[in-house]
Amino acid sequence: MASDLLHVTVLSIFVSVSATLLASAMAVPLGTVMGLHKFRGREVVKTFTYTLYGFPPVVAGLLIYLLLSQRGPLGSLNLLFTPAAMILAQMVLVFPIITGLTMSSVSQVAGEVKETAMTLGADRWQTAKTVLNEARIGVISAIMVGFGRAIAEVGAVLMVGGNIRWHTRVLTTAIVLETRRGNFEYALVLGAVLLTVALIVFFVLKRYQDKGVKI
Amino acid sequence: MVGIRKVQHRKFITVLVVLALITAGLAAWWYIESKRDDILVLATTTSTYDSGLLDEIVPDFEETYGVRVKTIAMGTGQALELGRNGDADVILVHAPEREEEFVEEGYGKYRYEVMYNEFVLVGPEDDPAGVRGSQDVSEAFNRLYENRGSITFCSRGDDSGTHIKEIELWEDAGFDHDEIDSQAHSHWYKSLGQGMGDTLRTANELDGYALTDEATYISLKEEVSGLDIHFSGDQELFNQYGVIPVCENMNPNVNNELGEEFASWIVSEEVQDMIDNYIIDGEKIFTANAQI
Numbered sequence: 001m002a003s004d005l006l007h008v009t010v011l012s013i014f015v016s017v018s019a020t021l022l023a024s025a026m027a028v029p030l031g032t033v034m035g036l037h038k039f040r041g042r043e044v045v046k047t048f049t050y051t052l053y054g055f056p057p058v059v060a061g062l063l064i065y066l067l068l069s070q071r072g073p074l075g076s077l078n079l080l081f082t083p084a085a086m087i088l089a090q091m092v093l094v095f096p097i098i099t100g101l102t103m104s105s106v107s108q109v110a111g112e113v114k115e116t117a118m119t120l121g122a123d124r125w126q127t128a129k130t131v132l133n134e135a136r137i138g139v140i141s142a143i144m145v146g147f148g149r150a151i152a153e154v155g156a157v158l159m160v161g162g163n164i165r166w167h168t169r170v171l172t173t174a175i176v177l178e179t180r181r182g183n184f185e186y187a188l189v190l191g192a193v194l195l196t197v198a199l200i201v202f203f204v205l206k207r208y209q210d211k212g213v214k215i
Numbered sequence: 216m217v218g219i220r221k222v223q224h225r226k227f228i229t230v231l232v233v234l235a236l237i238t239a240g241l242a243a244w245w246y247i248e249s250k251r252d253d254i255l256v257l258a259t260t261t262s263t264y265d266s267g268l269l270d271e272i273v274p275d276f277e278e279t280y281g282v283r284v285k286t287i288a289m290g291t292g293q294a295l296e297l298g299r300n301g302d303a304d305v306i307l308v309h310a311p312e313r314e315e316e317f318v319e320e321g322y323g324k325y326r327y328e329v330m331y332n333e334f335v336l337v338g339p340e341d342d343p344a345g346v347r348g349s350q351d352v353s354e355a356f357n358r359l360y361e362n363r364g365s366i367t368f369c370s371r372g373d374d375s376g377t378h379i380k381e382i383e384l385w386e387d388a389g390f391d392h393d394e395i396d397s398q399a400h401s402h403w404y405k406s407l408g409q410g411m412g413d414t415l416r417t418a419n420e421l422d423g424y425a426l427t428d429e430a431t432y433i434s435l436k437e438e439v440s441g442l443d444i445h446f447s448g449d450q451e452l453f454n455q456y457g458v459i460p461v462c463e464n465m466n467p468n469v470n471n472e473l474g475e476e477f478a479s480w481i482v483s484e485e486v487q488d489m490i491d492n493y494i495i496d497g498e499k500i501f502t503a504n505a506q507i
Contacts, residue, residue, distance in 0.1 A: 018237055018241070021234060021237065022234070022237070022238065025234050069300045069301070069302050070300055070301035070302050070466050070468050070469075071300045071301060071466070072300075075301075075468070076468075077245070078245070078468070079245055080302055081256065081285060081287065081302070082245055084241055084244070084245045087241070162285065162287035162289075163287070163288065164285045164286060164287060165270070165286065167285055177265075177288075179412075180261065180265055180410050180411075180412045180413065181265045181267075181412065181434070182412055182434060182435045182438055184438075
């Protein structure tokens with residue numbers, strides 16, 4: 001039971017951290033650009049992004065399943081029922097959230113900071129960095145919310161991971177299984193472990209939020 | 216200023232390198248994983264899996280054949296669909312008619328019977344529908360229907376093997392199941408769309424009746440202490456499990472060889488004995504009945 005618990009916890013962290021990092025790597029730059037620049041159709045893109053906040057995890061799971069199934073277009077990659085598929089599914093769910101929230105917080109500080117930085121002779125790259133640093137509380141909150149969604153999500157990873165012991169079982173799918181089996185106490189223990197993991201991750205992120213990230 | 220910028224750039228590059236490494240690691244990992252041919256994907260039902268039987272017997276298969284088994288527990292409908300899509304190599308479910316269809320359509324190679332347990336009709340202790348003492352299961356279901364004004368019936372409603380069986384039993388008792396299902400607004404027939412454990416817990420809360428496999432009821436007995444078995448033992452209530460290796464004709468990526476080995480293994484005398492000897496809380500859960 002103890003080695004089960006350890007495996008499930010480590011896999012949970014691995015999958016959700018990877019999904020959040022990979023999604024952030026694309027979503028933060030994209031959100032920054034969208035927050036800094038006014039372009040045609042920006043409001044439409046914004047509304048569309050916000051709509052995807054409510055993307056149902058099970059639907060994300062179903063779409064990824066159909067994509068990765070042997071009968072699907074990417075079936076030959078043999079990704080179904082692997083952690084990679086779970087990471088992909090969580091990325092789909094997390095990406096719009098991080099993009100949208102980054103965009104909001106960047107556009108909030110953009111006007112003033114952008115002008116000041118440009119007056120001081122900053123180039124576009126430096127301006128973007130300065131704005132991003134000013135908006136960091138919002139941006140890191142965006143990543144936190146994204147991670148929170150990823151680690152707590154169950155429908156999508158159950159569908160594309162299959163909740164396979166030693167392979168794709170994570171904390172949330174294990175909670176579903178143990179509840180179904182009637183092991184309520186163990187399910188609660190798993191829930192507590194999940195919250196502890198979230199606590200540690202959020203603690204680390206909050207420190208960056210307070211002190212700032214120098215990149 | 217130049218110095219600080221250099222440091223900043225270095226940090227930025229470090230972040231990029233770490234991300235690239237994660238991606239590369241993942242790519243390498245699933246590439247290696249996808250090249251393995253010693254993995255068997257077994258699609259089965261939640262009731263089979265939740266009983267713990269597979270955790271008990273599957274390691275023997277893994278050791279004997281030097282392979283790894285990925286067991287995926289879903290509803291019968293979903294398990295068969297995984298087979299149709301070529302995403303599972305072997306299927307262990309309990310809906311004989313559906314299984315035979317699956318083989319006839321060419322998705323499955325053949326079907327062996329593996330084991331059975333029993334479905335039982337549970338309900339509130341005082342049995343308000345008076346199901347107890349029915350001659351056969353048809354009579355029991357008729358009594359449920361006659362008393363529909365004062366009872367609740369909780370149906371799985373999820374296309375699982377148990378749900379399919381329940382539909383069959385209503386039809387055999389002379390009812391049109393679709394019609395009963397559409398009486399949802401009458402509040403006595405509740406289609407839950409949930410697993411067996413959740414259905415039993417709901418029935419327990421609502422003082423309702425439910426059709427359940429005996430194994431799940433036994434394993435949850437303490438939690439659903441408001442429910443008693445009111446009808447059992449009819450031949451019609453046998454819950455037959457079958458194993459089907461998925462045919463490689465439809466999907467060349469299916470590991471048919473291992474699938475067939477699994478099918479032969481689970482009907483072997485040794486494993487059949489293991490099934491017979493699997494006991495929870497002093498009660499036998501499954502009876503092996505493969506015809507070897």
